[in-house]
Amino acid sequence: MPESFEPKIVAFFCNWCTYLAADLAGTSRIKYAPNVRVVRTMCSGRVDPQFVLDAFAHGADGVLIGGCHPGDCHYQEGNYKTLRRVRLLKRLLEQMGIEPERFRLEWISASEADRLKTVVNEMVEQVRALGPLSFASGAADSPAEPAEAVKA
Amino acid sequence: MSGKPKIAFYWCASCGGCEEAVVDLAEDILSVVEAAEIVFWPVALDFKKQDVEALPDGSLAAAFVNGAIRSTEQEEMAHLLRKKASVLVAFGACAHLGGIPGLANLFSREAILSCAYRESPSTVNQDGVLPQPTFQDNGRRLGLPELFERVLPLDRVVDVDYYVPGCAPPPKIILNAVTALLKGETPPKGSVLAPDHALCEECPRKDSRPEKLLAPKFSRPHQIAAAEDRCLLAQGLVCMGPATRAGCEALCIRGNMPCSGCFGPTSRVRDAGAKALSGVAAMAEGNEESAIDQALEGIPDPAGTFYRYSLPASLLAGRRGVSRRD
Numbered sequence: 001m002p003e004s005f006e007p008k009i010v011a012f013f014c015n016w017c018t019y020l021a022a023d024l025a026g027t028s029r030i031k032y033a034p035n036v037r038v039v040r041t042m043c044s045g046r047v048d049p050q051f052v053l054d055a056f057a058h059g060a061d062g063v064l065i066g067g068c069h070p071g072d073c074h075y076q077e078g079n080y081k082t083l084r085r086v087r088l089l090k091r092l093l094e095q096m097g098i099e100p101e102r103f104r105l106e107w108i109s110a111s112e113a114d115r116l117k118t119v120v121n122e123m124v125e126q127v128r129a130l131g132p133l134s135f136a137s138g139a140a141d142s143p144a145e146p147a148e149a150v151k152a
Numbered sequence: 153m154s155g156k157p158k159i160a161f162y163w164c165a166s167c168g169g170c171e172e173a174v175v176d177l178a179e180d181i182l183s184v185v186e187a188a189e190i191v192f193w194p195v196a197l198d199f200k201k202q203d204v205e206a207l208p209d210g211s212l213a214a215a216f217v218n219g220a221i222r223s224t225e226q227e228e229m230a231h232l233l234r235k236k237a238s239v240l241v242a243f244g245a246c247a248h249l250g251g252i253p254g255l256a257n258l259f260s261r262e263a264i265l266s267c268a269y270r271e272s273p274s275t276v277n278q279d280g281v282l283p284q285p286t287f288q289d290n291g292r293r294l295g296l297p298e299l300f301e302r303v304l305p306l307d308r309v310v311d312v313d314y315y316v317p318g319c320a321p322p323p324k325i326i327l328n329a330v331t332a333l334l335k336g337e338t339p340p341k342g343s344v345l346a347p348d349h350a351l352c353e354e355c356p357r358k359d360s361r362p363e364k365l366l367a368p369k370f371s372r373p374h375q376i377a378a379a380e381d382r383c384l385l386a387q388g389l390v391c392m393g394p395a396t397r398a399g400c401e402a403l404c405i406r407g408n409m410p411c412s413g414c415f416g417p418t419s420r421v422r423d424a425g426a427k428a429l430s431g432v433a434a435m436a437e438g439n440e441e442s443a444i445d446q447a448l449e450g451i452p453d454p455a456g457t458f459y460r461y462s463l464p465a466s467l468l469a470g471r472r473g474v475s476r477r478d
């Protein structure tokens with residue numbers, strides 16, 4: 001693993017809680033690792049498992065979903081559905097060779113800027129320790145892969 | 153020489169079920185034979201590769217290729233038929249999405265070869281010999297096709313005009329596709345030749361589907377005696393109907409078995425497995441991890457369940473470390 005590896009984390013933050021926590025962290029000048037690319041969604045329940053796979057397929061080393069605490073969902077039960085999907089998706093990801101530490105769901109309310117900082121920093125370090133996922137670039141194509149091999 | 157349009161059928165990594173499906177047209181196949189001349193169909197007719205090579209480029213009205221692509225031979229034939237056919241059709245789930253052979257993408261080629269040629273209990277191979285691409289004997293060089301690292305849907309190796317979905321495609325879908333192609337009534341290129349809505353819409357049990365689907369526990373079909381008149385999801389079976397394209401007239405459900413997703417997704421979905429997982433997982437009753445996990449225990453193999461026919465066409469296309477090709 002190269003010394004300079006900086007994990008790329010795609011974060012889906014709910015508009016009503018975690019995104020506001022990130023906002024608060026900003027206005028409060030709380031520093032956290034710059035490795036997250038935040039995508040705002042109206043609810044953590046809006047995060048289609050396809051988004052998660054798409055992120056991994058296109059170079060993310062980790063995916064973080066942030067939603068409202070249980071009982072606090074702006075849409076009543078979006079976060080419960082997220083939790084259910086995440087529990088099953090985590091198992092699917094393991095079958096695809098993606099370690100559980102690379103995919104995380106956290107409940108972070110609008111006032112928990114400190115919690116956001118802790119979660120992001122923790123996850124960045126965990127993923128850094130795991131190394132690049134390199135799903136997108138992939139391992140070198142095998143010699144039996146066609147086209148190129150046929151030409152050579 | 154007849155002036156009838158020429159068509160060809162070919163098989164790649166498949167089970168033969170798609171060939172069977174063509175035969176299952178029964179007397180309807182006569183109308184196909186009447187309208188077209190079959191010039192290549194290895195499973196049924198004695199034409200050779202050279203016969204296809206001798207045809208002028210683009211002279212086949214249509215080539216129907218079933219099976220996924222996972223060897224050099226299959227790739228070569230796919231290129232040959234692409235060159236000779238003006239319309240190339242990916243026929244059946246394997247050519248369309250990778251199909252059941254596509255689940256091999258959860259394993260490396262080395263693991264697959266080792267399992268098949270060394271470890272399986274019925275194998276006697278004391279020297280541990282694996283298939284070699286070339287072999288010399290008395291100055292003669294013999295060759296075998298090489299297995300790819302990954303199983304690929306047909307459209308990953310050649311340009312595909314249309315897709316006929318299903319494992320295997322049902323007779324009505326085949327006949328509609330062949331008739332439309334021969335009449336020249338073709339939909340936009342890249343279309344899947346089946347309705348573009350979810351199977352639930354044509355399900356005979358549609359009305360028994362509750363407003364809110366919740367499962368305290370998921371089961372597999374052999375674990376419960378499913379009622380024949382109620383929505384299978386409502387009974388805790390993983391039915392892929394909501395995330396699967398219609399057109400099969402709910403064949404499996406009429407046999408009291410849940411849909412396993414062979415028609416693939418509708419045009420609005422990129423990753424069939426992820427979409428089906430999303431809907432099914434959200435049904436797990438409970439708001440805490442322990443209760444949810446307990447409900448989901450009834451789905452022991454998420455990848456094999458949700459990607460049964462579509463792993464090679466999915467976003468990740470296979471297990472990490474099993475090299476991919478873009």
